[in-house]
Amino acid sequence: MSKMDSSNAGTQSVPSGAVSTTGSQTKMGKYRQKAKKSVASFFGLVEDDVKNNQRWEHRRVRIASQMGKGVRDEYVTAPPMDMMDAPNIIDPLRTSRQASRMSTMTATSAAGQARRKKSVLQMTMNGISQLSSARKDLRKKSFKGQSFPPGSIHSTEERPHPGDDFSLVDDVFYDEHPASSEGGGRSMDLAGGPSAPGWRRRPPQALPSTPGVDLPDGPDFGLKRIKQKVVDSVMNRDKRTVGMGIVGRLMRRRLKSNIMTKDVRKQLDNLDDHRPYFTYWVTFVQVVVFIVAIAVYGIAPIGISTTEESANVKMPNLAIQTETHVERDNLWIGPRQRDLIHLGAKYSPCMRVDENLNTALSYDRHAERGSACCIRNDGGGCRQTVKSDCNDILSRWEKWTPSNPGPNGRLSGTVCGQDPRYCNKPSSSPPFEWPDEITQWPICEDTAKPNQSLASTTNEHMTCDILGRPCCFGIQGECIITTREHCDLKRGFFHDEANLCSQVDCFEEICGMIPFANPEKPDQFYRLWTSLFLHGGLVHVAITVLFQMYIMRDMEKLMGAIRVSIIYLGSGIAGNLASCTFIPYQVEKGPSGSQFGIVACLLVEVIQNRKMYRSPALALVKLIVPLLFFFLLGLLPWFDNWAHMFGFLFGFLLAFALMPYVSFGKFNITRRVVTILVSLGMAVGLFTLLIILFYLSLLSECDWCVYLNCIPFTADFCENMEVKLKTNSTYSAFI
Known part of the structure; x- marks a missing residue:
């Protein structure tokens, strides 16, 4: 019992959270060290990274040695051990001609490794084309009824020397005939004749010191020669050298280099480039965004000035008028200016509260505040407008005044097709009464017509046919009361659910994309990023x-x-x-x-x-x-x-x-x-x-900022880019 108590006491004396806290702190310390090391490596601040420093040093030597002459001697150093080329395997059975051929090939291969391989797509296409041509050549050279390449099987009397495996591989894979040896045997095909030249290498003779010794069978490759074009495509490497990219070659830059020898060439590293x-x-x-934009919005008139588009349209006064819409041309063969804003182009008023633009829009709101319903005497309809645009002979302007007040003594109004007394949703009842200011009225979703005959002149603004609705156009949030035909000519947004321009947010509609969090405060700051696409x-x-x-x-x-x-x-x-x-x-x-x-x-x-x-x-x-x-x-x-x-x-x-x-x-x-x-x-x-x-x-x-972007050499030279803020009301300009 005493031992158990002592062991329990020893176990309980250590706090339970001590081990876990220490372990978590150790892990956090490792994570911090790893993150610190990664950041330092990204910015090139690892001081004791000898291996990478040597690689960068030799990369610089390789770049300089490839491009010209005049590299200073102090920049030439020995390569790190992990960058040295593997030793060549020397075959004692090879002839002097074969040895010289392989040394030349090794030098060529080492020189080719300084360049980067082609892309995966290019190599795939080259491989497919080479396989296709190789298949055609194989069909031409193969014998009738034969399912294997000639020379793939040796006679039992002649077998390749086991020590010549590497030489055999080289001669099979490279397009070069082997050197002939006097007194050597010939490999036989199944027909009993000599194999076709170039199918496989003639096996070498045994060493003079061991004549007539039977050797075990060596590996039988039976492969066709790889075409030189395929070998070149693998050896040629288009590597991006520091300081000598496409622009460097285009501008014929010259680098210092006078050390392009075989010894220096062996010391060059072989670091791969990044994939783009x-x-x-x-x-x-x-490209995809542009194709979608053209498919949805079409293209603007092509040119460097402006284009006028005219058409006969019905106006709110029931007259058929010839109206003209002026549109800026697009030199680039693309969408219109308004459509680009809708897609996310850079436009400051959509990104912040613009006091100058708000001042310009206040002119229209002030004009609408004093408007009323203009009713035609012949019963042809009505439209919302100011008094100066309501003809006294053909129409009458029905306005609430102190001498003729509206419901509950209202002085702001009337509004064609809307009245607080006849709106069920939202209703104007305490404590949610509509203000005596028509520019603050909401859109009535459920309107009840007054119970009276059509011939009655009382509350006629509620029984007349409305001839014009709000239309948002332009890129500054302009709004007019007009017909759908006229709005389509101006390429605007027609609102048949509203009665007043103040009931629609034209500027938010022009900007498009994600709606503002607050309709009074534009916040599309992400346009700085979207416009890049x-x-x-x-x-x-x-x-x-x-x-x-x-x-x-x-x-x-x-x-x-x-x-x-x-x-x-x-x-x-x-x-x-x-x-x-x-x-x-x-x-x-x-x-x-x-x-x-x-x-x-x-x-x-x-x-x-x-x-x-x-x-x-x-x-x-x-x-x-x-x-x-x-x-x-x-x-x-x-x-x-x-x-x-x-x-x-x-x-x-x-x-x-x-x-x-x-x-x-x-x-x-x-x-x-x-x-x-x-x-x-x-x-x-x-x-x-x-x-x-x-x-x-x-x-x-x-004022001077625009001159750095476009200098007006003539009066209309910069007109295509000029955007002027309106300084008067356009509310009733097209009535």
Whole structure:
């Protein structure tokens, strides 16, 4: 009993939660160390990673040695042990000619390994084509009634030497005839004759020291020769070299290199490139979105100015009038401006509360506040309008006044087809009475007609036929009371369920996408991201696909999908935010800011690897001159220069922090950390400043900002991009 008590006491003396707490703390510590190590490895801050540092050093040597002459001797070092080529297996039975052939082939193979293999799709297609051609050749060479290739079976007297297995494999798989040996035997096919040349290698003779010794059967391969075209397709590797991508080859850059010898070639590493998954994904999504947009919305008139569309339509005054609708042309062969807003293009009024736009819309609301029902004397119908547009001879304007008040002494009204006394849902009863302000009336979902004859003139605004309903049109939330025909001509949204323009939210309807959380406060901030997947037209999409399939894909092979996606999306969002801040009333779309961010990576690549170039200044000039040309091109209409400039700036900062570095000399980890922190800090600070300027609307009336986006060389040169806020009411402009 004493032993049991003592053991129990010892067990109970340890708190039950101590072990679990210690275990959880140990796991959390491991997780923190792993996360810290992963972040450091991503930014290239692992100081004691000797293996990776050696790989980067030898990658730099390989790049320089492939592109030119003049590499400095101090950059040539011995390769790490895990990167050395495997020793060649020497076959003592091979002739001197075969040995020389294999050494040449080994050198060619080693040189070819410095290049990357083709893509999986290309290799698949090449393999299918080669298999098809090989099958045809096999049919031509095979004997009638034979189900096996000639020479696949040896006679019992001649067997390959077991020590020549590697030589046999080489001669079977490479398209070259073996050297003939004097006095050697011939392999026989089933017909008793010599096998066809090239089907298999003639077995070598036994060593002179062991003549006539019977050897066991060696491996019988019986395979056809692999065509040289297939071998070349495997050996040729299109590897993306640091500093020498598509743009580098296009601009004929020259790297320093004078050490391209066989010894140096053996020391070159064979690191694979990244697959451009993000480039393929974003390009696919952009093309699909464009196809859907064209299929749903159609295309706008093609041109660089405006197009007028005229038609004879019925107006609210029952007259058939010739009305004209002016529409902006689209140079890119794509959707209309209003449709692009509906799809998610960059448009500041849909993203924040815009006081200038609210002031412009207040003109229409003020005009509707003083409106009333205009009833035709001939019983032809009625429409809601202001007094100046109601003809005294053909119509009368029924307005509640102090001398003729409405129900409960109301002075605001009347409204054609709506009255608080005849609405069942929602009803106007205490404590939910409708205010004496028609612009605050809700839509009546259940209206009861007054119990009176049609000939009665009392409450005639409730018995007349309504000739006009609210129609939302334009891109600034304009609303008019008109007919459906006229609304269709203006490509607007007709509301036959409402009686007043104040009962519909035209601006939220123009913006589309996800409804505002608060109808009074636009909040579609996600347009900074969605606009990257939209394009102005077919030409715009073609330019994007070409750029991303050549320039951006080339950069992703170097940096990887994660780094390229951060730079692409970060530069595009920042460029769109700058465009929203400086030119808020212009509709912009497309990933131009993102593309200029990728171009900035090219410039950073040249700056980081300037020691490798024969003429670093010339390489920079060749990049800066085209950039200046594209910035000057942004001064023309149809281009968003603000997105270009800020996209390039953010791409430049992010590239310095995220692009892989090639270390020249001793790696200075402190300088690397400072570069990352400064670059990311400047990018975050600049983005925060743009957000503050955007939401405080400090630059909403910036007159000089538009000149950086389009210089008006003539009076109507920038008219296609100009968006003017209305300064008067359009409520009754088309009555």
